Amino acid sequence: MSYKEFSPFRVQLLGLALGLVAVAGAARAGEIRDLRLVTAESSTQLVVELSGPAAHKLFTLGNPNRVVLDLAGTTLPARIALPPAVGIVTGVRAGKQPNNTVRLVFDMSKSVRPRVLESGPNGPYPFRLIVSLDGSGATTATTATNAAVAAGAAVATAPVVPHAIQPVHAPSESGRDIVIAVDAGHGGVDPGAIGPSKTREKDVVLQIAQALVAKINAEPGMRGVLTRDGDYFLELRDRMLRARRAKADMFVSIHADSIGNPSVSGSSVYVLSERGASSEAARWLAERENAADLKGGVSLEGRDKVLANVLLDLSQSASISQSMAAAEQVLRSLDGVGEVRKPRVQQAGFVVLKSPDIPSLLVETAYISNKADESKLRQPAHRARIADAIFGGIQDYFNDNAPDGTRLAAARRSRVADATSGGRL
Ligand SMILES: [Zn+2]
Numbered sequence: 001m002s003y004k005e006f007s008p009f010r011v012q013l014l015g016l017a018l019g020l021v022a023v024a025g026a027a028r029a030g031e032i033r034d035l036r037l038v039t040a041e042s043s044t045q046l047v048v049e050l051s052g053p054a055a056h057k058l059f060t061l062g063n064p065n066r067v068v069l070d071l072a073g074t075t076l077p078a079r080i081a082l083p084p085a086v087g088i089v090t091g092v093r094a095g096k097q098p099n100n101t102v103r104l105v106f107d108m109s110k111s112v113r114p115r116v117l118e119s120g121p122n123g124p125y126p127f128r129l130i131v132s133l134d135g136s137g138a139t140t141a142t143t144a145t146n147a148a149v150a151a152g153a154a155v156a157t158a159p160v161v162p163h164a165i166q167p168v169h170a171p172s173e174s175g176r177d178i179v180i181a182v183d184a185g186h187g188g189v190d191p192g193a194i195g196p197s198k199t200r201e202k203d204v205v206l207q208i209a210q211a212l213v214a215k216i217n218a219e220p221g222m223r224g225v226l227t228r229d230g231d232y233f234l235e236l237r238d239r240m241l242r243a244r245r246a247k248a249d250m251f252v253s254i255h256a257d258s259i260g261n262p263s264v265s266g267s268s269v270y271v272l273s274e275r276g277a278s279s280e281a282a283r284w285l286a287e288r289e290n291a292a293d294l295k296g297g298v299s300l301e302g303r304d305k306v307l308a309n310v311l312l313d314l315s316q317s318a319s320i321s322q323s324m325a326a327a328e329q330v331l332r333s334l335d336g337v338g339e340v341r342k343p344r345v346q347q348a349g350f351v352v353l354k355s356p357d358i359p360s361l362l363v364e365t366a367y368i369s370n371k372a373d374e375s376k377l378r379q380p381a382h383r384a385r386i387a388d389a390i391f392g393g394i395q396d397y398f399n400d401n402a403p404d405g406t407r408l409a410a411a412r413r414s415r416v417a418d419a420t421s422g423g424r425l
Contacts, residue, residue: 030054031075032102037083037092038188038232044087045233046106046131047189050074053127058116065108067133069116076102088112088133106133130189130233175407177223178398180216181243183253183352184209184226188233193258195374202231204377205254208365211387212254219395221407236351243358244292249403250326250359252390253352256377257341257364265370266341267386269331270362271323276349277316280356284312295357315357322359322401330361330393337389338376341367363390 034049046069055072082092091107117130184206186192192201209226216224225246227239234242243251257268272280284291288300288308294315300308327345334340341364353360365386366373376382402408 030073031077032071032080035080035083035104037086037089044089044133045188046083046104046129046133048104048129048131050127050129054129056116056129058114058131060112060114062111065111067106067108067112067114067131069104069106069129069131070097071102071104071129073100074102075100108133128189132233132235175221175405175410177221178250178403178406178408179246179248180213180222180224180394181246181248181251181358182209182213182216182224182226183239183243183251184228185253185255187228187231190233193256193368195258195368195377196262196371197374197378199368199374199378201256201258201368204368204383205256205365206231207380208383208387208390209254211384212252212390215387215391216394219391221411222395222398239352240355240358244355248358249398249406250394251352251355251361252330252394253350253360253362254390255362255364256366256368256373258369259367260369262369262371264341265367265373266339267334267337267366268341268346268364269327269334270346270348270350270353270364271327272320272353272360273347273349274320276347276354277320277356279349280354281309281312281316284356285309312356319355319357319359323353323361325401326359326394326397327361329396330363330390333389333393333396334363334386337385338366 030051030053032048032050034047036047038045038047048069048071050071054074057068057070057072059068060066061068076094082094085091085107088109089106090109093105093107095103095105097103112133114134115132117132184202186202186205188202190202192205194200206228210229213224213226216222225242225248227242228234239253240251284300285305285308288303291300293299294311298311298315300311303311324345331340331343331345348362350362353362366377368374368377398408399412402412
């Protein structure tokens, strides 16, 4: 179907004064193979599997709130069941429109700003449309994760386990806990890399992240929070936002690497590159009226561009050097567990590392594309060793660099005081 054939339909939509969210996709007759709703916390996604690409339109209607997905040149076979209502979706209906268009209508419990991503086909995974029905509307125009989604994916069908995000330690009079945000890479429709024995990166990194948080929470004066605690998709900037909301002192993203050469193995640790930092600074400057305050309550709002730039630059370079110091400790600690791929900390422009005021690391725990590494990643004991090693590195770093106002900083001061007075007695 050509674009031209589509235009009367568009006019019809505009005539109804709808919020037209997306018009995309090549057209060919096809059928819907599967429909699923996947939900976790604030995030609800619709996954549509299709026999091939379909021209689609996604838009919203108010009074009552609905999300509508039209799929042109498509059929909905009778054997395909509509998914039951879940999360913010209170009802699901399907109907036929002119032009062999299937219309899917989702009744929503609130007004949302949905977005659609196309994915695949890739290997065993068919062509899919993934509609993020996420009601927060907080993130817009994030395309950084599309590549990951487009890589093809198995879809989360398992129910999500309830929250692990809770403080374990009671507030202490001698200061707050150091908060570490632990980010398990990928999730939900994005499986990450897949090993030769079909081990999915998203699964093993979640298990390592959970082990790491348990370790952190067992340490007095430290608290771990997970950005995701189940098998669901999270946008990269949402991960950063969750760390910021948790007032994290450090962000650690856990991954498993993959490469064409199956003999490559070992772990690596990354921090943000200077180039990645400057592109993020440009973004914060452009949005400085809306941007969150930097750590320590430094606001960019109302600052002139030059001053805002200086503040950001100071914050970002401090963060990178702290990230580098912590990453060196983590790398040293991982060296004790097994082979380290690269003996030095690597720098790259990974989006999740771009918080200008939270020291951030990304650990590629192993090469899942390597048979031996993959088989180790499948062993709980090995995953525990990796988690212990990452924890050891973080602990070494904070023992020397405890932020002011934390229990660890207070404990350190009192140890120094004891040592001094001990000398006089
Ligand atoms: Zn990854």
